[in-house]
Amino acid sequence: MPGTTDTTDTTDITDITDITLIYRRADVYHDFYRGRGKDYRAEAAAVRELVAQRAAGGPAAGSLLDVACGTGAHLAELTGSFADAVGVDLSAEMLEVAARGNPGVPLIQGDMRDFRLGRTFSAVTCMFSSVGYLATAEDLDAAVRNLADHLAPGGVIVVEPWWFPEDFLPGWVGADVVRADGRTIARVSHTVREGRCSRMEVHYTVAAPETGVEHFTDTHVMTLFEQAEYETAFRRAGLEPEYVRHELFGPGLFVATRPGGAA
Structure with a gap:
């Protein structure tokens, strides 16, 4: 139902119980990152530009799927650019907060590795290094393949990775x-x-x-996946990735398109 969370048959219970505590305290998470000055509006504008540059048929993208949407801050900034949008997140508490800022937007509880919506989208995003929580290269392959399965021909996928090993600063x-x-x-x-x-x-x-x-x-x-591990996951999913350095995203972004779509 639009504007509510749907938890039906999308997530394994063992994954839900492993959600880190701050994602159960979604109100604290939301207020903290807003208060610290994370610029969701500028980040969303950068994502829109990347999608517009690469979308088949020009800058207009009809639909958006935001995976690991959290409290919906990116989603709220992106929805005006798409005819329809959907958010997916593992945490029910995060989705409850997201619903307040995204009235009328369907919000689905699910694991990025295996949720199934039965449709495809012009753009698929996965922001704020959420893929870093995947434990293995096999998990990364499964998640990227699942995101790609929800991407329409000619569509664009944008994924913000976690740090590469050589960029990580211990301590x-x-x-x-x-x-x-x-x-x-x-x-x-x-x-x-x-x-x-x-x-x-x-x-x-x-x-x-x-x-x-x-x-x-x-x-x-x-x-700390290697850059090559991300690129391999994209290619196994039938996508050709491009790694983009960007001042707003410390770990950078992976951007890829699915072949096909309008000329």
Whole structure:
């Protein structure tokens, strides 16, 4: 149903229980990244431009699928450029927040490796390095193949990867304090390398007049795939990828098209 979340038969329960804590605290996530100044509007404009440059038949793209849409901030900035749009995310809590900012947009709970919508789209996006949570090259292959299966001939796919091993900075410390709607959120993180993965420990302190102060910790383990592993996954899915460096996206972007479509 438009504007609501549909959780029917799209996700394995073992995957849902493994969702990292901050994605269950979607309200904190949404307020923190907004407050820290993540420029969703500029990022969405960059994605629109990449799609317009590569879409078969010119800049008009009819439909959008945003996978790992989170709280729907990119989706809200992109929907005006497409005749229809759909969001998919693993976290029901993230989709609940996304529904508030995307009225009338269908939002589906599902795993990027195996959700099936039974239709294709002119553009498919997967932003904010969400593919980094995939544990293996086989998982990456499955996810990219599934995204490609939802891409129409002549359509464009845009994926923001996680860092490549040679670009990762071990020991990175992040610290921010933001204020939103009367609430103060402090976030401190420390990231190390463990084999093929980065492991980021994050501490949140959230203070509000009504509820007082709470503290929780979060752990993000993300795979440092090689650039060649991403490119291989795209090619196995029948797509020819282009890696694009962009000032708004630290890890860059992969952009690919499906052959066919209007001349």
